[in-house]
Amino acid sequence: MSLATIPATVPAIAPEAADDDEPFYPPSAATMTVQLAKQMAGTAYQQAEQRVARLARQLLPQAACPDDRMRLLFLYAAEETYLASVFPAVHPEYPERWQTGVTDHQMAGELAGMIAHAEEAIATGQPYRTGGFETDTGRYAAQAMAYYVTDPNPVSRAGVLDTLAQHLRTRGFPPRAVALVTDVAAALRVTAISGDRPPVMPTAA
Numbered sequence: 001m002s003l004a005t006i007p008a009t010v011p012a013i014a015p016e017a018a019d020d021d022e023p024f025y026p027p028s029a030a031t032m033t034v035q036l037a038k039q040m041a042g043t044a045y046q047q048a049e050q051r052v053a054r055l056a057r058q059l060l061p062q063a064a065c066p067d068d069r070m071r072l073l074f075l076y077a078a079e080e081t082y083l084a085s086v087f088p089a090v091h092p093e094y095p096e097r098w099q100t101g102v103t104d105h106q107m108a109g110e111l112a113g114m115i116a117h118a119e120e121a122i123a124t125g126q127p128y129r130t131g132g133f134e135t136d137t138g139r140y141a142a143q144a145m146a147y148y149v150t151d152p153n154p155v156s157r158a159g160v161l162d163t164l165a166q167h168l169r170t171r172g173f174p175p176r177a178v179a180l181v182t183d184v185a186a187a188l189r190v191t192a193i194s195g196d197r198p199p200v201m202p203t204a205a
């Protein structure tokens with residue numbers, strides 16, 4: 001055999017599998033579906049978190065009147081409710097964390113709704129209604145909001161929220177719920193600098 005007939009490269013010979021090597025089994029369709037669902041839930045959760053952060057840090061401080069603030073806070077409450085519903089799908093392998101995570105979002109959403117109802121009362125001049133959230137947040141929060149609607153000064157209302165946040169923190173409420181209250185208080189102080197437009201009352205036809 002001449003050198004000209006020898007191939008330039010010799011294909012490597014695969015080693016023989018050992019007797020104790022475990023064979024490859026492709027993942028089941030159910031496993032792949034669970035992984036895809038977790039990935040989709042994680043993406044949805046992250047996007048909702050970004051919307052909540054934008055509401056708290058950008059949009060609420062720009063609210064020019066109670067009506068604007070009411071709408072943003074109702075949207076905030078809806079986002080937190082959505083986050084609560086998605087949380088278990090984001091962490092399917094840790095069911096022991098579901099209750100805490102869901103409760104954190106639900107409580108933040110309920111407080112956002114409670115403050116939204118207070119801003120609605122200020123915007124419309126109608127009596128304040130708690131929206132039923134006092135059963136979870138306690139009578140103290142409902143009383144604080146009832147006082148909140150009586151003060152037209154945004155800085156004074158921010159002080160009411162500071163007191164409420166301290167109460168919630170002392171009582172061991174979720175940090176997320178406390179952060180919501182402090183974020184709204186901070187937004188009210190920004191509003192006080194730029195000027196809070198008084199609500200426009202409907203006129204008789």
